[in-house]
Amino acid sequence: MIKLLANDGIDPVGKQMLEAAGFTVDTTFIPQDELPVKLQAYDAITVRSATKVRKALIDQCPNLKLIGRGGVGVDNIDVEYAKEKGVAVYNTPAASSASVAELVFGHLFTGVRFLQDANRKMPVEGDTKFNDLKKAYAKGIELRGKTIGILGFGRIGRETAKIAYGLGMEVLAFDVHPSVTELELVLGGGVKVNVPVQYTEKDEVIAKSDFISLHVPYSHEPVIGAREFTLMKKGAGLVNCSRGGTVDESALLDALNSGQLAFAGLDVFDNEPTPRAELLQHAKISLTPHIGASTNEAQERIGVELATLIINHFKQLA
Incomplete structure (x- = not known):
């Protein structure tokens, strides 16, 4: 046995x-x-x-x-x-591909509507500063019509792209070994349509995207560091539901504090299970404790x- x-x-x-x-x-x-x-x-x-x-x-x-x-x-x-x-x-x-992809959009919706900060402040200030908070969070944006850049176009990256297409977003993809040229989307009533994948170079994905989602394996060197943050559109958003270590966390904090990056969504961290306090306490970071596959x-x-x-x-x- x-x-x-x-x-x-x-x-x-x-x-x-x-x-x-x-x-x-x-x-x-x-x-x-x-x-x-x-x-x-x-x-x-x-x-x-x-x-x-x-x-x-x-x-x-x-x-x-x-x-x-x-x-x-x-x-x-x-x-x-x-x-x-x-x-x-x-x-x-x-x-776990679908579950991780859905969490990516949980972080994206949170970031574009300031939910991570609102959920911290409403219980404390909502009864006395309601109108002030309403004004502070009144400049949210929609995902529809925006461009998401997906770094790593494996199974999870492709599931992320499918959700993005369903929301009316544009998708740019980068993969070291691209293997899929089109995606099959299932619409209402079971109608299926094929959408061509738009691949481009990593730097171009970073420079042209409103939001970037990482779906890459563990790397000894960060995939997104100080150099990559300077390439991003000012006010872009970043989501990492892949692996800790793929984003330079110090450079991330610098980009958030300078306004180069509008928000970040993190499900993974360099030092799990004890992420650095600056990340956990930052008002512009949406946080989850490595639960991408936990449905x-x-x-x-x-x-x-x-x-x-x-x-x-x-x-x-x-």
Whole structure:
């Protein structure tokens, strides 16, 4: 019987699928520093963002046959080393795309209508300074007719573009390896239309867009730094629901404080789970605690997809 540790949890449907296939599934969380010893009792582990499966842990657990990542990025796993050691690595790149894309627009709607600041001030000042607050937030703008630049046009970037088209926005896209030339949009009544994707260079996307959304993998160097902020339209907005480290946070604060950037929406941070205080307290930043994939629907899809991959993998070995 295969013993699997779902260290960062797994949706009940995925757990049921695994158990029905004969797996023993343990959802008890084991702290990172205890994994080298306790993981040796398992054949496989699934993780999300919290648990790291690095080279040292892989070496300490020669019994490990599979690592599953419930989500898109695998930067918390030493993937190539695991494969060299004969450990299979799977992730679920498609399951959370719609949820992340919707969160992007949650941040965009929040930013263009000052909701992040209004939600802080209304409970404190709404009863005594209602008209002052109304005047302060009276210069919101609409998304319709504006241009969104999408850096990274994978599954999540494409879902973001579909929502943007539905809102009447223009879309500019950049991807290191563009693979899609058009998107299929489903309209009311199930009517389908194809929309061509407008690709251009990264700097041009940044310079021509009213809003920029990041959908890139983890990078050791920021994708958006001081140089990129100077290229942006004055008063642009930035949303990062991809990975911490892809935006230079000091440069971001400078751009917000100078007025070069009107607002930012952040779901990810350099120092998780302890983001820097200047970000958390800034009136122009809409904040969420890395919840892009955290919807009931996405978690069920992730659980089902991951369970299917794991079951099929071990079936092939049988």
